[in-house]
Amino acid sequence: MKKTWILLLLISNLLSASCEKENNVVDNDFKNEFTISSGEDWSFPTWVKPKYESGLGYMGEFSSNPKIKHAGTTLTWAMLNPSEGVYDFSELEKWLKKAEEADGMILFRLKASVLDRKSPWEGTDGSFIPPWVVEKHQPKTFYTRKEDNGNYLLYAAPWDSGVQNEFKKFVEEFGKREYFANKHFLAIYLHAMSRSYGEEFFISEEFTPQLLEAGLEADLLMKCFKDRMDWWSEAAGKYSHKLAWVGAGSIQGFDYPKEELDRYADQNGFGRRGGFIENYFYEPVVPPVAGQKYVNGYVINDWGHFFHDGRIFGDESEETDEFGVASDEEIRFMQQSIFYQAARVGINFLWVSEKNISLAPKVADWYCMVAGKGPTESPDASCWLREAYVRSIYGDKKIRTWKNFERLLMQRDMEGAKTLPVEKYNLNGDNNKGKKDPSRMYEYSARRTDTANGQTKMIFILNDEFEQSLKGNSQIKITYLDNTSSEWNLLVSTKNGTSKFGTIKGKNDGKWKTITFSVEDKINKGSLGNGASFIIDVKNRKDLTVKHARVIRMV
Template identity: 25%
Template sequence: MKYLTIIFIFIFLTIVSIPFINGTVSGPDLKSGDDWTVPNWATITTNSGFFSEERTANVNINVGVFDIAWKQINPSKDVYTFTTSASVKDMTFSSFNSQNSTTKQFWMRIWNSGVNWAPTWIQSFCNVASIGQDYDGDAHLPIWNSCVWGEIKKMYSHIFLDLNMRADPRLKFIYVPGAFNWCEFDFTEIGNYSTSTGYSYASFNTWFQQAMKDLVDIFGPYSYKLVYTGEDYPFDVDSWPSGKNLLARDAVSKGMGIRNGITEIFNFHLSEIPAYGVTIDTTSGYLKFNKSWLLQANPNRVIGTENECYNDCGFTVASSNIYYAVKMSNLKALQMGVNWLYLVASSSYLSTYPDFYNWMRYSLGKQSTTAFDAWATLRNAQDTFWIYDTSLNWPGKPYIKNLETNLLQRDIKGGAYTKNGSVKKTNIYGGNTDLGISYEGRQTDLVTGNNTMSFFVDDDFSFGTISNVQIKVTYLDLQSTQWLIRYKDSNNVVSNTSSVSVGTTNTYYTATFNFTSIQFTNSISVGRNADFEIINTGSKDIEILFVRVVKLSPTTTTGSTINDSSKLDIPNESSILSISFILILLLSSSLILI
């Protein structure tokens, strides 16, 4: 009996600990730097694209702006004209009729709040005056005044309801409510007015909720074209109650889209953004993405951001960091679910990084079920906004782990805990310190027995056995060691790829593995239940920056619906300990029999 028991234990441990090298995978194929290859079958999402002030067709900026000042179309009370031009911020706006003669798609801004944007009659008719200036020195009117808003609402009703411009297929979206500097609903002017006059949050919120509803009612079935230009957790109204933090979410809840204007500062003030369905997991410091959030679940809605201020808008980025800033700000945009991206041909460096922007163009607006790839960039970065805000707390605050879309990496005790990478990024924007400190990449930690990185594919992206998949791993060639990928093949066999040998060039490489078939069934490694794992098989730590799972052909998802990244089948530590305990008991029982 004892010999049978010994044989059983030996066979069991051998099967568990030594996966096969399987013929269903080829590679690794190595490429210097990043690899932004787009599979041939991928298509561009209908409601997505690059937009700007001017169209630049050679870099695929195909949606230009239709800019109108309120004064040029509503020069007298209840009188509308469409043949007058206007000047705003040293820009000349052609007449409404002239701009409306285009056959091309456009986005709109109607500049409302500026003293020099509004009709001259509005101040005397509504008995209002300037409430203060924005940072460019333009004076603004209180659009929350019932008379002022009533006249703005009438103008919107005439243009978009009476003339039915809301239904114009050329109109992709419009920034609303058209107030404050560059029509960005900045709260600086509101905060200053509140401080000087005592204007309360309660009064503002009453106006705000009704005003957003007014616009949605005017646009009716086309309300998805409305894009609120405010942001979550607005600045400059610190004395107002916490409800102010969710005003952007309230606008989205009423039927609008959303846009952010400063994702160039990709770490800052962009972690807890409930209007986008993105929040901080306060148990872990990773980001949660809520796919069931009505903004993300509706492919008609507009989810926008702007990435052009690298060496513009008062910012300066050294040439050695330009690619890093461009890449990370746009990865952040995708992590937020963005489908419309504001770019400027020169300032956004489109011609400098054509492969990256081509990948971006195909990636915009993709949902889990329509995406051609899933990716995770491994990092640990400060969100310095949260240094002084105590309303949320999480382990490692103010650091946030990773940017991820349809692919999660999670630290799991029992062999798959990672540590910060060796690349520390700081002072990317010169004197602007908001971006904070980033540690790019994650390392294994062999000293503490952690030689593994565990990855989990969103079940809506892919579940079960699929064919023709690539896994691309970008790593730092830091020190002599080696690693491989552990996965499960279509025959339910846990297998290993061939190894990648790491050198000492201190540059990045991307290793591509081609799988004829692979299973994503949360079944790699007892207790961790990963879809696949990167295993360090060398004697020194490896450093992984970016992992991408690419479908080389469209597949049908066979998994269950998962609406929140927090619901992925990632075990907690207690489950790992329980499984380990059970295995120990089994082995102990066998030894007793001996």
């Protein structure tokens, strides 16, 4: 009887173990299906193509560089409306034709309020408001810039009722021509007034009294630009996503409800135009822009925000002098950060220069492939593990730690998986000056495990929408620094349990490498706990340093 009882107990234990294995399906053998290549890997399968309405543009001409599909040019009200009742859109039509020939799109900067200027660029000065409008209505004028070298900006008050009436007629005529329906028409900027040469929206305090003398009042200013938005919305019709508002900026020493003006643009379907992503922690790309939130050291995107509904969401990266005195490696890091930050926040158009692309060509390629694509459309999800100390988040100047640049893939520190920032860059130039902790102008470009304190793992979590949209097999790419004899495995939560890859053994040769894993089953959270999609697990006490993680959809 006793032997029978023991036999039954053994059978019960075996059945129990069998059921546990069937329910969790986690005991697949470790696979060695991975390849290791040198350096960073930003590549995609050959079927991945850029989204037509997004990408990179070059100001002034269509580029021969295949990465730069689009172009931008400047138009003025004076050019298009040379005399009362007379309209000449030949310049606009010329550029639409060029765009068609290049199979690209054209972005228009429309300047309308400068009466006269002297700038550093020959052949670009003169009146942007039609002289006949000024002669007929005699609007008050004001300077927004005067320099010792003779450069200046003189404006005609845009809120003048006569100027407004003429501008309305011009916009109505523009709408009748149905240019917005042209598939090569990317966007048009709605400008304001500024101390900068681009008619953006910023007035320094020394010139504010001149605006007040010219009749500036908060209600008048709001009505002026709300009316202009209304006219442009009516002219564009269902193409309002091709209208780009420059954003309400500061008029120093003068209060007006800036946020209300920006909300009005948003509600009318306008997109947004930034202009200085060389400072990749500046206000147009940090929370709360596009619904972003700062939570416990991480910036979380809201991919359901209306900024991602197809409207133009653009910025500019055409300068390199902001990088200051920096090594070539530091400059490349900053330019990579610019392209990555643009993709992370969801910017779908960047005005660039050939120089900027030459500094980070592979990341520029990657940006072109993901720009304008949300979670269900993006060919990859990516995370750049890094750290900086930023004080422009929410515009309150409070210093916050910003971990990682994350686009649909998150790395999270938790018990057993707390990482440390490594690979320090001392960035003391103008880039992000004033946007970061002045006592910590450096940034870290990677993170590592902390095995000495029991932190042996790195946990990665895919955006739910991206993960659910995966149709089958995928690749995981990890860019790591092979500077130890670390031994580690990759554990991937899949539809049928956990796929295990390993063991990867470091050669300690000090080189950056990218390892690519082929995941045949559909990635699906559940088998690893902590909401993890995949985990790096170090098996010895030698730390692993990781810079990039990417999940690439293969079908």
